[in-house]
Amino acid sequence: MGEILDGKALANVLSEEIKEKVKVMTASGIKPHFCVINIGDDPASKVYVRAKKRRAEKLGIDQEIFQLPAETTEEEALTLIQKLNKDPQINGVMVQLPVPSQINSDHLIEAINPEKDVDALTATNVGRLWQGTHFVKPATACGIIDLLDHYKISIDGKKAVIIGRSNIVGKPLAALLLERNATVTLAHSHTKNLVELTKQADILVAAVGKAKLVTEDMVKEGAVVIDVGINRIDGHLVGDVDFENVKKKASYITPVPGGVGPLTVESLMQQVVALTRRQNGKS
Ligand SMILES: NC(=O)C1=CN([C@@H]2O[C@H](COP(=O)(O)OP(=O)(O)OC[C@H]3O[C@@H](n4cnc5c(N)ncnc54)[C@H](OP(=O)(O)O)[C@@H]3O)[C@@H](O)[C@H]2O)C=CC1
Numbered sequence: 001m002g003e004i005l006d007g008k009a010l011a012n013v014l015s016e017e018i019k020e021k022v023k024v025m026t027a028s029g030i031k032p033h034f035c036v037i038n039i040g041d042d043p044a045s046k047v048y049v050r051a052k053k054r055r056a057e058k059l060g061i062d063q064e065i066f067q068l069p070a071e072t073t074e075e076e077a078l079t080l081i082q083k084l085n086k087d088p089q090i091n092g093v094m095v096q097l098p099v100p101s102q103i104n105s106d107h108l109i110e111a112i113n114p115e116k117d118v119d120a121l122t123a124t125n126v127g128r129l130w131q132g133t134h135f136v137k138p139a140t141a142c143g144i145i146d147l148l149d150h151y152k153i154s155i156d157g158k159k160a161v162i163i164g165r166s167n168i169v170g171k172p173l174a175a176l177l178l179e180r181n182a183t184v185t186l187a188h189s190h191t192k193n194l195v196e197l198t199k200q201a202d203i204l205v206a207a208v209g210k211a212k213l214v215t216e217d218m219v220k221e222g223a224v225v226i227d228v229g230i231n232r233i234d235g236h237l238v239g240d241v242d243f244e245n246v247k248k249k250a251s252y253i254t255p256v257p258g259g260v261g262p263l264t265v266e267s268l269m270q271q272v273v274a275l276t277r278r279q280n281g282k283s
């Protein structure tokens with residue numbers, strides 16, 4: 001029976017550490033300040049943005065939400081990003097995804113100054129991530145590594161299979177697991193014989209957005225199962241893993257809610273602190 005990897009509890013522990021760091025920084029006259037740009041009325045985005053604001057407040061980090069209407073043009077959004085890039089008071093900027101269809105999210109992300117790129121999504125920071133010279137890490141991937149480390153689950157030499165190859169989760173997680181010497185496979189919608197692959201995984205990550213995509217028969221006995229998916233089914237939040245059945249086979253498993261999600265928010269705050277320190281000449 002799998003042990004639950006309690007992301008919420010770890011997020012609270014990390015929270016105390018971040019709070020202390022922010023306190024010391026603030027006392028020396030440096031208060032981290034970051035901005036979230038949210039365009040349109042996506043209900044899930046509103047929930048996340050509010051969660052980030054609450055977390056930031058709890059940690060003593062200044063945060064501003066720029067809520068733009070659904071009909072915002074790309075030029076308008078770019079103008080705002082350029083203004084925030086130039087503002088020396090602002091240490092971090094992120095664009096909440098998804099954005100409305102008239103806007104190309106890649107254009108907005110690329111416009112963010114890499115020194116203020118909280119999500120680590122700009123080409124510069126993605127390149128640094130794969131080179132191993134990064135100063136900012138993608139939040140969800142970073143949270144997952146923190147969770148594995150906290151539970152002393154070794155990564156070195158392990159076979160990791162990640163289902164999902166998005167820029168925000170799958171690809172950066174592959175980079176961080178590779179950095180820690182895992183042998184990494186990225187699976188996606190064109191992958192043939194997914195079950196054969198997943199059954200070999202020591203560490204199996206699901207980041208797709210499809211409830212019950214990962215069933216018991218896809219999991220090796222004793223595997224570590226990380227569920228990134230967030231799906232709303234009849235008003236309930238579930239992940240991509242058939243939790244109750246997979247739990248019986250896994251050695252460790254993350255729940256949804258209370259697994260990876262809270263660590264993503266915590267990790268975003270860590271990135272804001274890291275960027276702020278760097279901008280003020282601290283390592
Ligand atoms: N807990 C957290 O902190 C976070 C949770 N999420 C959640 O994680 C999930 C994934 O998010 P995100 O990465 O942005 O999603 P995307 O929609 O960008 O990517 C989904 C990925 O899943 C792949 N895929 C789709 N169907 C299948 C299938 N049947 N078999 C194998 N692979 C498949 C796609 O393949 P292809 O590339 O071929 O299209 C794609 O690579 C969502 O539920 C999202 O809400 C996201 C970010 C943070």
Ligand SMILES: Nc1nc(=O)c2c([nH]1)NC[C@@H]1CN(c3ccc(C(=O)N[C@@H](CCC(=O)O)C(=O)O)cc3)C=[N+]21
Binds near residue numbers: 098237256258261264
């Ligand atoms: N630029 C950008 N950066 C992101 O990091 C980003 C994004 N866009 N767009 C959407 C996804 C999704 N994401 C989550 C964050 C927190 C939870 C989270 O806290 N989940 C809680 C439950 C929250 C609830 O109740 O809805 C949990 O799993 O326990 C989930 C998902 C960040 N994302």
